[in-house]
Amino acid sequence: MARIGVFVCHCGLNIAGVVDVKKVAEELIKEKDVVYATTYTYMCSDPGQNLIREKIKEHRLDGVVIAACSPSMHEETFRNATRDLINPYRVEIANIREQDSWVHEGKDATEKAIKITKSLVEKVRGNYELEPIKIDVEKRALVIGGGIAGIQASLDIADAGYEVILVEKEPSIGGRMAQLSETFPTLDCSQCILTPKMVLAARHPNIKLLTYSEVTGVDGYVGNFKVRIKKKPRYIDVDKCTACGDCEDACIVVVPNEFDFGRKPRKAIYIPFPQAVPAAYVIDEQSCLGIAPLRCGECASVCEANAIDYDMQPEYIEEKVGAIVVATGYDLYDKNKLVEYGYGEDADIITSLEFERMLSASGPTQGKVIKPSNGKEAKKIVFVQCAGSRDKQHKPYCSSICCMYTAKHALLFKHHVKDGEAYVFYIDIRATGKNYEEFIARVMEEERINYIRGKPAKIYRQGDKIVVEGVDTLLGKSVKIEADLVVLAMAIVPKKDVKEIAKLLKVATDEHGFFKEAHPKLRPVEAVTRGIFFAGCGQAPKDIPASVAQASAAASKVIAMFSHDKLEKEPIVARFGDACTGCRTCFYICPFNAIQLDSNGKAYNIPALCEGCGVCVAACPVGNIKLPNYDDEQIKKMVEVVLE
Amino acid sequence: MSFEPKIVAFLCNWCAYAGADLAGVSRLKYPANIIPIRVLCSGRIDPEFILHAFRNGADGVFIGGCHPGDCHYIKGNYHARRRILLTKKLLKEMGINEKRLRLEWVSATEGRKFANVVSQFVEEIRQLGPLEAKK
Ligand SMILES: Cc1cc2nc3c(=O)[nH]c(=O)nc-3n(C[C@H](O)[C@H](O)[C@H](O)COP(=O)(O)OP(=O)(O)OC[C@H]3O[C@@H](n4cnc5c(N)ncnc54)[C@H](O)[C@@H]3O)c2cc1C
Ligand code: SF4
Ligand code: SF4
Numbered sequence: 160m161a162r163i164g165v166f167v168c169h170c171g172l173n174i175a176g177v178v179d180v181k182k183v184a185e186e187l188i189k190e191k192d193v194v195y196a197t198t199y200t201y202m203c204s205d206p207g208q209n210l211i212r213e214k215i216k217e218h219r220l221d222g223v224v225i226a227a228c229s230p231s232m233h234e235e236t237f238r239n240a241t242r243d244l245i246n247p248y249r250v251e252i253a254n255i256r257e258q259d260s261w262v263h264e265g266k267d268a269t270e271k272a273i274k275i276t277k278s279l280v281e282k283v284r285g286n287y288e289l290e291p292i293k294i295d296v297e298k299r300a301l302v303i304g305g306g307i308a309g310i311q312a313s314l315d316i317a318d319a320g321y322e323v324i325l326v327e328k329e330p331s332i333g334g335r336m337a338q339l340s341e342t343f344p345t346l347d348c349s350q351c352i353l354t355p356k357m358v359l360a361a362r363h364p365n366i367k368l369l370t371y372s373e374v375t376g377v378d379g380y381v382g383n384f385k386v387r388i389k390k391k392p393r394y395i396d397v398d399k400c401t402a403c404g405d406c407e408d409a410c411i412v413v414v415p416n417e418f419d420f421g422r423k424p425r426k427a428i429y430i431p432f433p434q435a436v437p438a439a440y441v442i443d444e445q446s447c448l449g450i451a452p453l454r455c456g457e458c459a460s461v462c463e464a465n466a467i468d469y470d471m472q473p474e475y476i477e478e479k480v481g482a483i484v485v486a487t488g489y490d491l492y493d494k495n496k497l498v499e500y501g502y503g504e505d506a507d508i509i510t511s512l513e514f515e516r517m518l519s520a521s522g523p524t525q526g527k528v529i530k531p532s533n534g535k536e537a538k539k540i541v542f543v544q545c546a547g548s549r550d551k552q553h554k555p556y557c558s559s560i561c562c563m564y565t566a567k568h569a570l571l572f573k574h575h576v577k578d579g580e581a582y583v584f585y586i587d588i589r590a591t592g593k594n595y596e597e598f599i600a601r602v603m604e605e606e607r608i609n610y611i612r613g614k615p616a617k618i619y620r621q622g623d624k625i626v627v628e629g630v631d632t633l634l635g636k637s638v639k640i641e642a643d644l645v646v647l648a649m650a651i652v653p654k655k656d657v658k659e660i661a662k663l664l665k666v667a668t669d670e671h672g673f674f675k676e677a678h679p680k681l682r683p684v685e686a687v688t689r690g691i692f693f694a695g696c697g698q699a700p701k702d703i704p705a706s707v708a709q710a711s712a713a714a715s716k717v718i719a720m721f722s723h724d725k726l727e728k729e730p731i732v733a734r735f736g737d738a739c740t741g742c743r744t745c746f747y748i749c750p751f752n753a754i755q756l757d758s759n760g761k762a763y764n765i766p767a768l769c770e771g772c773g774v775c776v777a778a779c780p781v782g783n784i785k786l787p788n789y790d791d792e793q794i795k796k797m798v799e800v801v802l803e
Numbered sequence: 804m805s806f807e808p809k810i811v812a813f814l815c816n817w818c819a820y821a822g823a824d825l826a827g828v829s830r831l832k833y834p835a836n837i838i839p840i841r842v843l844c845s846g847r848i849d850p851e852f853i854l855h856a857f858r859n860g861a862d863g864v865f866i867g868g869c870h871p872g873d874c875h876y877i878k879g880n881y882h883a884r885r886r887i888l889l890t891k892k893l894l895k896e897m898g899i900n901e902k903r904l905r906l907e908w909v910s911a912t913e914g915r916k917f918a919n920v921v922s923q924f925v926e927e928i929r930q931l932g933p934l935e936a937k938k
């Protein structure tokens with residue numbers, strides 16, 4: 160027999176002005192198991208809370224229903240106020256304000272209040288006393304992706320004293336930022352601010368750096384992930400390699416360098432860029448003649464450090480981690496898809512990242528702005544913003560950084576080519592960051608860049624020139640520019656393999672393939688799957704400051720998690736009985752992959768992963784799954800009393 | 804006296820229940836015939852609950868969940884949608900007008916929508932008359 164107390168709040172006149180609260184209490188005391196019922200002006204006030212406490216003691220209550228405002232307002236208040244006297248899960252709120260006194264009138268409202276309160280008495284009667292679930296935490300983190308976001312997250316977590324495994328699939332960390340020339344709005348040299356961070360990450364005693372590696376499997380759950388990582392053979396012993404470059408000189412195979420988008424050659428044995436971390440060579444097994452069967456061997460014969468090993472095999476590593484930060488970054492949309500402009504591969508139409516390389520002192524042209532088709536200095540450039548962005552036929556979203564970097568491009572171009580002419584086609588200018596508007600204004604005014612509001616209608620080659628035609632929608636005039644070079648501010652898109660990563664991690668992506676956060680406003684760095692966090696452009700296009708901020712936010716979430724020896728979690732989770740027939744219905748529908756099958760094919764769930772949605776409970780054909788405090792019997796009883 | 808239908812509303816905690824709260828905060832009046840039962844997700848709703856409600860004298864059953872794509876538990880509402888469709892078929896076979904069961908997506912910001920659809924639903928059930936009489 161339960162001993163339940165009912166406390167009806169007047170909420171001043173908010174409830175009592177409409178609902179006959181006394182009548183509610185009088186009716187409720189007649190209910191089975193209700194041993195006490197009263198009303199009070201403001202239950203949530205100190206005296207109100209004390210009243211509840213006193214009555215719990217006095218009547219030895221083991222269940223409490225507070226008929227008041229919405230549970231979203233004060234469920235926690237009341238549960239906390241009585242936690243030392245009664246299990247919080249035996250305290251429930253009957254919402255007779257938002258869903259009754261504020262929307263109804265007169266007798267109806269009182270009757271409805273009685274029904275609602277009765278239904279919560281039924282609920283409390285069936286509620287279990289529950290304790291938070293405790294989960295062990297492996298205090299090590301995995302960071303996937305070594306761009307600026309991944310580096311920042313790794314450094315923050317490592318600085319807090321926890322071990323980090325940083326996995327980067329390319330031979331060097333650095334990501335896109337390593338390819339940039341100077342960065343808006345302050346125009347610091349990208350490499351100069353990035354390299355120290357790369358080195359810090361590599362040298363940090365708490366960071367285990369695995370480059371040229373990929374995550375191939377993830378099992379387990381928050382606090383207890385098991386991760387499999389494949390280390391691709393680099394054919395170079397990173398510890399022995401001194402990056403002297405003798406091997407490179409000896410190598411006879413020349414191929415285009417990815418880092419410079421093929422605008423510079425490299426050898427089959429190469430270092431992706433001079434500041435690469437680790438500062439070690441790598442052999443590209445596709446183009447090398449020496450791997451298997453061994454036909455060449457030139458490089459090994461000149462390597463004094465003896466760092467080259469053609470027999471290197473992929474290595475598989477398994478690591479246990481408690482949390483995962485995903486920072487896989489972005490690619491640019493394929494420019495060949497912009498067919499409506501009427502061009503395909505034209506050497507003088509390049510992407511924004513190619514232009515970054517062109518502007519870079521270490522790039523293929525040593526910072527000279529040229530017309531790739533003939534190598535001559537480009538005097539007239541057309542920049543096209545929103546190339547593929549904000550366009551329903553391509554990517555409907557705003558890539559968020561192109562306005563800014565295009566302004567930067569135009570400005571740097573004018574610095575490189577003093578008598579150059581720059582035109583920018585734009586839809587509108589979005590410069591919302593700190594000092595961004597000022598930067599744009601400076602570019603527009605001081606550098607005399609011609610901003611043309613509108614999208615180009617046509618881009619085509621005419622002899623030596625690329626002609627861009629469009630309409631200046633501000634002036635209502637058509638424009639035709641014969642340019643030496645066209646730079647497309649291509650849309651930012653997620654990495655090609657994002658779907659595979661998402662599948663491995665069991666996290667969701669949005670309709671464009673960016674990782675989907677648990678809540679767009681309140682949980683912007685968390686995945687729905689607990690223990691997984693997002694940082695950088697893999698979640699949405701953003702600039703460096705935002706990537707770094709998000710990385711630090713994700714790191715702080717990880718650190719907060721690691722600051723406990725055990726994680727606590729809401730204990731309302733599905734409970735599996737032993738009547739399972741092995742039909743697997745629940746196994747397939749659980750949105751959180753919380754259900755597993757034992758060796759006999761019978762289903763069970765991992766409480767740490769279960770969010771208590773109850774989808775499986777309603778689906779199990781044999782009723783083998785129960786959801787405590789939202790159980791079938793409870794809900795049916797509630798239905799009965801509200802229909803009395 | 805005009806017929807006052809009895810209606811049970813199963814509302815998911817994260818959207819529909821919050822939408823109903825907002826209707827309250829905005830003081831949007833609607834008929835008191837509908838009594839809410841809060842569940843965590845519309846995907847928790849077993850067709851058996853709906854049948855149970857009809858067996859126990861409900862003239863209508865309302866189910867409120869998050870909009871597609873917005874479910875707090877990712878896809879509970881898709882399961883709900885499928886189950887409600889099946890339940891409607893079942894009701895038809897049992898000779899109960901399927902209009903007596905209604906599923907609506909109500910977000911936490913749609914207080915007005917909640918008040919509107921609930922008012923409409925009550926009116927519709929009022930037109931249909933008591934369930935008992937049809938049996
Ligand atoms: C043309 C251009 C100019 C720009 N100029 C500026 C500027 O001036 N100022 C500014 O603030 N921002 C600028 N940006 C934006 C800036 O590049 C990004 O904000 C920043 O690089 C995002 O960093 P990230 O770490 O999220 O992604 P990335 O730099 O893309 O890094 C992601 C890393 O993850 C690795 N990775 C991917 N998938 C995997 C996997 N499956 N496993 C392991 N590793 C993986 C990648 O190899 C890469 O190293 C510019 C962008 C462009 C396109
Ligand atoms: S739905 Fe029920 S019977 Fe089927 S596998 Fe799950 S627990 Fe077992
Ligand atoms: S209650 Fe929801 S999260 Fe938990 S096991 Fe069932 S379907 Fe999965």
Ligand code: FES
Binds near residue numbers: 815817843876879
């Ligand atoms: S939480 Fe609202 S429908 Fe699932």
